[in-house]
Amino acid sequence: MTKPINLRQARKRKARADKAKQAEANRIAHGTPKAVRDLEAARRDKLARQVDGHKREDPNPEFPDEPGTGEDPGPRSK
Numbered sequence: 001m002t003k004p005i006n007l008r009q010a011r012k013r014k015a016r017a018d019k020a021k022q023a024e025a026n027r028i029a030h031g032t033p034k035a036v037r038d039l040e041a042a043r044r045d046k047l048a049r050q051v052d053g054h055k056r057e058d059p060n061p062e063f064p065d066e067p068g069t070g071e072d073p074g075p076r077s078k
Helices: 007-030 034-054
Strands: none
């Protein structure tokens, strides 16, 4: 003789399995979680700020080909 099963529990198990299957499909379809996206954006912004903070200013924007000291040399003589 076989063991009887509880149909209510069997339906619940099947519903949970179907729901988990649908959730996995949604995770694949909709990409990464918001927390991971936000963390990546924050890291990207921090790195951009660090790079911008280390950039050097152009010492002589009027004459980019000439090396400058960063100080105004005054009027140019010929």
